[in-house]
Amino acid sequence: MKLLEHEAKKILKENGIPVPVGFFIRSADELLSHLDELGNSIVLKAQVDVGSRGKAGGIVMADKRNAIAKARELFGKKIKGLPVREILAEQRLEIQHEYYVSITVDRSSKQPLILFTDGGGVDIEITAKEHPDAIRKAGVIPLMRDIPPFMVRELIGTAPKEIGPVINKLYHIFCAKDAVLAEINPLATTPQGVFAADAKIIIDDNALNRQGIKVNRDLSEREREAEKNGFSYVELDGSIGVIGNGAGLTMATLDLIEFYGGKAANFLDVGGGAESGRVKDAVRLVASVPSVKVIVVNLLGGITRCDEVARGIIDAEIPQKVIVRLAGTNEVEGRRLLSDKGYEMLDTMDLVVKKAVEVAT
Amino acid sequence: MIYGDRNTKVLVTGATGKQGEFHIGLMNTYARNVGGKGVVAGVTPGKGGQQVHGVPVYNTIKDALDDHDATTSVLFVPAGAAGDSIMEAANAGLELVVAITEHIPVHDAMKAIAFAWMQGCSVIGPNCPGLLSPGEVKMGIMPAQLFSRGNVGIISRSGTLTYEVVDELTRAGIGQSTVVGIGGDPVIGQTFIDVLQRFEKDTQTKVVVLIGEVGGNLEEEGANYSDLPLVAYIAGKSAPPDKRMGHAGAIVEGGEGDARSKIARLKKIGVPVAERPSDIPDLVRGLFKGC
Numbered sequence: 001m002k003l004l005e006h007e008a009k010k011i012l013k014e015n016g017i018p019v020p021v022g023f024f025i026r027s028a029d030e031l032l033s034h035l036d037e038l039g040n041s042i043v044l045k046a047q048v049d050v051g052s053r054g055k056a057g058g059i060v061m062a063d064k065r066n067a068i069a070k071a072r073e074l075f076g077k078k079i080k081g082l083p084v085r086e087i088l089a090e091q092r093l094e095i096q097h098e099y100y101v102s103i104t105v106d107r108s109s110k111q112p113l114i115l116f117t118d119g120g121g122v123d124i125e126i127t128a129k130e131h132p133d134a135i136r137k138a139g140v141i142p143l144m145r146d147i148p149p150f151m152v153r154e155l156i157g158t159a160p161k162e163i164g165p166v167i168n169k170l171y172h173i174f175c176a177k178d179a180v181l182a183e184i185n186p187l188a189t190t191p192q193g194v195f196a197a198d199a200k201i202i203i204d205d206n207a208l209n210r211q212g213i214k215v216n217r218d219l220s221e222r223e224r225e226a227e228k229n230g231f232s233y234v235e236l237d238g239s240i241g242v243i244g245n246g247a248g249l250t251m252a253t254l255d256l257i258e259f260y261g262g263k264a265a266n267f268l269d270v271g272g273g274a275e276s277g278r279v280k281d282a283v284r285l286v287a288s289v290p291s292v293k294v295i296v297v298n299l300l301g302g303i304t305r306c307d308e309v310a311r312g313i314i315d316a317e318i319p320q321k322v323i324v325r326l327a328g329t330n331e332v333e334g335r336r337l338l339s340d341k342g343y344e345m346l347d348t349m350d351l352v353v354k355k356a357v358e359v360a361t
Numbered sequence: 362m363i364y365g366d367r368n369t370k371v372l373v374t375g376a377t378g379k380q381g382e383f384h385i386g387l388m389n390t391y392a393r394n395v396g397g398k399g400v401v402a403g404v405t406p407g408k409g410g411q412q413v414h415g416v417p418v419y420n421t422i423k424d425a426l427d428d429h430d431a432t433t434s435v436l437f438v439p440a441g442a443a444g445d446s447i448m449e450a451a452n453a454g455l456e457l458v459v460a461i462t463e464h465i466p467v468h469d470a471m472k473a474i475a476f477a478w479m480q481g482c483s484v485i486g487p488n489c490p491g492l493l494s495p496g497e498v499k500m501g502i503m504p505a506q507l508f509s510r511g512n513v514g515i516i517s518r519s520g521t522l523t524y525e526v527v528d529e530l531t532r533a534g535i536g537q538s539t540v541v542g543i544g545g546d547p548v549i550g551q552t553f554i555d556v557l558q559r560f561e562k563d564t565q566t567k568v569v570v571l572i573g574e575v576g577g578n579l580e581e582e583g584a585n586y587s588d589l590p591l592v593a594y595i596a597g598k599s600a601p602p603d604k605r606m607g608h609a610g611a612i613v614e615g616g617e618g619d620a621r622s623k624i625a626r627l628k629k630i631g632v633p634v635a636e637r638p639s640d641i642p643d644l645v646r647g648l649f650k651g652c
Contacts, residue, residue: 085566105467107577107610110474110548142471176441178468180547206440206609207466232607236599247545248519248574251596252638253618258599259637269607272502300521302504303383327528328504329532349525350639 008199022090028072041092050080098186122187178207238263241286241295262357269320273303279312302333306334325352363559367397376403390521391499422453433457441544444469451482460486484550490520511536517572533642537568545608553583576618590648
């Protein structure tokens with residue numbers, strides 16, 4: 001789950017990485033009591049989770065005189081469709097130079113990977129494509145408490161030495177907070193020292209519980225409901241609902257829909273060993289999306305029993321047509337239950353998908 | 362065979378849970394049918410002295426190894442304790458841990474896999490269905506009735522999609538040597554490269570099918586390494602960016618790891634890529650002709 005800038009900066013500050021003097025506000029009036037501390041040069045940053053927030057008008061420069069008016073204006077705006085409900089008001093830094101530093105999980109080396117580059121505020125993905133040599137990288141063995149000093153020296157090169165401890169502290173945060181990304185961009189040098197001018201932290205979805213995070217904000221309401229039921233659920237923008245067991249099989253079903261010229265409305269993986277009650281919930285959830293015209297159920301029973309799946313489909317009693325492919329454990333019984341009720345069943349995933357695309361178009 | 366055969370003795374950690382108990386039964390049914398050793402002991406802290414399907418349960422892996430010379434553990438431990446269980450297995454001297462558990466925090470996985478590597482222990486998974494060498498050994502949760510013995514190796518990041526492909530191959534009269542589910546998480550122990558290295562040394566395996574999906578570039582890395590004839594399938598062509606497609610590792614991030622660029626890179630190094638799972642048997646047959 002992505003943390004907002006003010007949440008990420010709070011963590012940085014608690015762990016000894018300097019951040020600009022700043023206040024988190026929910027209305028323009030709240031700014032009044034902080035104006036003296038903020039000084040004359042102020043930056044107002046909308047706390048919305050969108051990329052390129054600055055370009056989209058989410059970051060506004062102000063001074064002491066006009067800050068409240070500008071904050072009011074920003075609160076009335078939408079940034080890439082998202083209403084501004086919270087603002088981080090910060091003292092503007094006297095930036096001399098900007099750097100980029102991030103820590104991610106590297107799949108190939110199976111360890112944290114630190115990226116550092118001279119020149120901050122950049123889009124690292126673009127830099128990686130256009131100037132790959134400008135990015136210095138270092139992998140840390142995940143059992144180490146600190147980044148070895150030599151590695152820090154190699155990473156920062158001729159950049160100011162005071163950046164070194166910042167990177168090591170960021171690594172501590174990365175580990176302690178179960179982060180899959182911890183990024184400071186830009187990391188700014190100023191006459192007052194080094195500051196994290198912007199920060200981004202993403203917490204591992206599998207560790208939200210032990211990090212004390214109760215609600216995953218990155219999920220839509222339906223996605224959250226699905227998660228509660230132990231389903232994986234993704235919303236897309238077509239007209240065919242897709243239910244499968246196992247992420248790979250369900251994804252392959254989506255791809256097959258595209259192959260036959262259709263478009264999936266959503267993706268629901270019921271997981272292993274689903275019983276009829278869960279299948280019923282799954283079918284109802286997928287059918288609750290207004291754009292769903294037809295539902296494909298593609299199940300390959302191993303620990304999932306086909307008769308349970310069949311009962312779940314029947315109990316769901318949804319208005320849309322359901323086209324079913326069942327194979328594996330208790331297949332015969334499952335098929336008999338469905339054919340008694342007049343459901344359309346086909347033998348392979350190619351056939352069910354082809355049929356669903358015909359119905360949907 | 363890679364990773365084990367009918368003589369491999371297996372421990373199950375998390376033996377007394379619902380999943381552990383269920384699959385000890387299935388693994389030992391399989392072992393009986395092929396004349397194999399199967400699961401010889403279970404481990405659950407605090408449950409030592411119990412039995413599961415006639416298999417004795419111990420409090421620790423070390424206790425179990427005092428009575429049984431097992432080399433492999435298949436792990437059904439809940440996510441929060443699974444990293445610890447991998448390290449316990451490695452520390453006790455096991456050669457292989459098959460981690461079935463899903464939703465292990467990625468930091469736990471990184472630490473446990475690094476620790477196991479230092480002890481010379483290989484980890485398959487986490488978040489995987491395990492492996493099956495038809496006629497020899499089943500370590501994990503794959504539905505054995507779909508498999509048939511033959512010369513095709515399979516390496517896959519998925520569970521049920523693997524069964525789909527195995528089913529297609531078996532129906533087409535093409536048997537399998539060993540099928541390995543390496544797991545759907547971003548950080549996994551054995552990757553395509555590691556399993557391919559084992560297949561290279563396995564005289565039974567003539568062709569390998571790689572079943573990949575969006576996220577990362579481990580498929581291409583593996584394919585690039587191997588001299589074996591390969592066929593690939595990549596799931597997730599229709600996956601939108603920044604959406605996790607069921608598996609923790611199935612996500613296109615920062616414009617990287619999307620299916621189309623993976624497929625393009627695989628084709629560039631000469632690997633035929635199946636458009637649909639049902640196209641895989643024909644592509645495999647084509648490579649057999651070339652052998």
